[in-house]
Amino acid sequence: MSRQSSSRQRSETDNETSEEGLVPQGPAEHTPATAAEAAAPRGGRRGDWPAVARTVAWLTTGLSLALVFVALLLPTELALIRPGAFLRVPVEGIFGATLLLVLPSVTRRVVAVLAGAVLGALTILNLLDIGFHEFLGRGFNVVLDWILLDDAESYVKDSFGGTAATAAVAGAVILAVALLVLMALAVLRISDVMARNSAVATRTTLVLGTVWVVCAALGVQVAGVPFASRSTTALVQDRAERVRTTLADEREFAKVAAVDTYGDTPGDRLLTGLRGKDVMFTFIESYGRSAIEDPRIAPGVRRTLRDATERLDKAGFAAKSGWLTSATYGGSSWLGHSTFLTGLWIDNQSRYRTVTAGDHLSLTRAFQRTGAWRTVGIMPGVQKAWPEGRFYGLDHVYDSRDLGYRGPKFSWSTMPDQYALKAFERLEHGRKHGKPLMSEIILTSSHQPWAPLPKTIPWSEIGDGSVYRAVQKAGKKPADVFTDPTEVKTEYGKSIQYSVNSLIDYVLKYGGKNTVLVFLGDHQPLARVSGDNASRDVPVTLVAHDQAVLDRISHWGWQDGLMPGANAPVWKMSSFRDRFLDAYGPRPGAGAATD
Incomplete structure (x- = not known):
């Protein structure tokens, strides 16, 4: 050097x-001039x-x-x-x-x-x-x-x-x-x-x-x-x-979404096997496979599903169930909804924007295209404008502001599921429209943090929802439940039981011989509840009073009742649309409908 x-x-x-506070060797002129100055302590801490x-x-x-x-x-x-x-x-x-x-x-x-x-x-x-x-x-x-x-x-x-x-x-x-x-x-x-x-x-x-x-x-x-x-x-x-990969996926998915097997199928060929039926597509928030199979959650949920199956059977209804693998997990429910309804795998926000900005045929819009159904959406979780309703082919959308609720919120959920279903009955299902009804209903009471939870009350006492104030006040605090690893599983299970019971009670009270219900979970709950290695599977069930409706899906291999077993078929959620349209109408390109 x-x-x-x-x-x-x-x-x-x-x-x-x-x-660092150490005194460097300075030039000579900085040397103290006097002994007193030299003896003085150096300044600074x-x-x-x-x-x-x-x-x-x-x-x-x-x-x-x-x-x-x-x-x-x-x-x-x-x-x-x-x-x-x-x-x-x-x-x-x-x-x-x-x-x-x-x-x-x-x-x-x-x-x-x-x-x-x-x-x-x-x-x-x-x-x-x-x-x-x-x-x-x-x-x-x-x-x-x-x-x-x-x-x-x-x-x-x-x-x-x-x-x-x-x-x-x-x-x-x-x-x-x-x-x-x-x-x-x-x-x-x-x-x-x-x-x-x-x-x-x-x-x-x-x-x-x-x-x-x-x-x-x-x-x-x-x-x-x-x-x-x-x-x-x-x-x-x-x-x-x-x-x-994300940027490339945006370009490739746009090409995929532009191709639609049923996109040009005339309305008179669609859903011919369901004409005259009131069809309900209902999503239960966070209703995942863990609710049925996790030993710390499943006992109560399984008991609820067994009891509900028996009650439906006594009323002349039957059900078949299987599994769907959701495109999302723990949240972003709209990705699960859109995947199920469009037949496209929509696992990110870019894909969601792409498909809802286009004209890909959703399952709900297929009903609208036939002209044989009035199509409505019951969306208690939507709290502001929702332009996607037009893409989904819904003649009318009722969001949280349109359902007449005057009760308290239950954490994230704007209203109890039982109230939302009662409002559906009051606003749409209980009215005469001259044609059957196709409805998309989102139930939100099982949304995290699972506290406080609503309770089932007599349908005649629901009113404008004010009755829930005492229920909400007596419930548990969200922070106490969400941060407790044991309590959060317990309350999650209770929320699923409440949602399932509300839905089945509605069908038994207000349904009839022409009622067809398809209900499923949109995704698994977050890892704190479902586990670190949980699958993305959710239960899916079809309920009908008319046995001919169930006969059309006998080849699906779904199991009887509301509770799919471990060996029930597992499909990607994106495959449901085409299977459903195929089961209840002629295949694309087939001749005119005869049924």
Whole structure:
């Protein structure tokens, strides 16, 4: 090293040392002029308390290292966050240290701040991944999912109140800003310490790099994960690939949605096997396979389904059930609804926008096309304008503002299912229209957080819903249920029992010989209830009084009753539309209907 270079390095080291509170060797003119001045204590906290200053400096550096270390190794799923996940050496840290060691002072500081900010942004995305895996069973999509953050805020507001929603939003913003700032400061701090101790930092980086290479070559693992980590690099690559795939998927799905087997089928050939029937398509929120098979949830739900099957049988109804694999999990119910009704696999918001902006034939619009049914939607979960109603071919949509409810909300659910069904009877089903009715009904009482829950009351006492005030007031608090891993399963099971009972009670009281009911879950509940490795399967059931309706689906292999068994057929939810249209009408291109 040249003398000039050595001089520059000493100068830089001296200047940076002064930042730690140590007194550099200054020029002669700064020497105290008098003995009294020389004896005076050095000013500033660091001069007064050198031991405290050193301790604070060590703690700051240690916390900076810990913050960066955790950020580089943070898993994207809550179940993977355990001590073994952090007993690794991240290659990104070694590469970053090497880069900072060779850069000149000013450039080093700029790069350190930028690298810290980027690491903070990646940490925010990792935290979003954790949240999305917990609630939706998938990672965060940086192209499509920002809109869902607004839905999350609305959900918190509806479930836990405006104060909680405001606090949650403020907390999220503060956390995001803090991560960006603190991570930038942490990397800058580490960079400065490395510059002041370049020889030690160089040797340490070399040793860690050697260890990483050896462990990577030998495949060394700790707690089942590689000791030589490159998780941050892999995550960045995965995110980039998902962005590319998402953009490509938008283009490809538009082509798929434009092709429709039944798109040009005339109305007089559609649904000929259901003419004269009142057909109800009913979605039960979060009614998933776990409700029937999880040992901590299933006993009550299975008992409800068995009892309901017996009651239907005594009234002359029969049912067949199977399984459908939903396109969504834990939430985003509209993706399940649209997949079921359009026959397209709609598993993200981009696909949903594409299909609802087009003219692909939905199952509900097929009924409208025939001209033989009045088509209506009962949507208590819709609280603002819903332009998609036109795409679905609904002559009239009743949202939460149109159903006449004057009772309290039950967390997110705007009204109890029994009230929504009673309003359907009052507004549509109980009236004479000169033609049968096709209805799409969304039941919301089984929406998380499953507290407080409504109770079944006599139909004659429902009125405008004011009677539910006492029920809601006596119910459990959402926070107490949602945060308790045992209680949340119990209350979820009760919510499914309530929804199923409300629906079957409605059919028994207001249904008739021409009633046909198809009801299903839109998706499984979130992982806290359904489990980390739960399937995406949901039950689907067809109920009818006319045996000829059930005979048309005898080849489906569905099982008798409201409760599908473990061996019942499992179909993709997107396959239902074509199977249903095929069962109840001629195939596309067939001759004129004769039945």
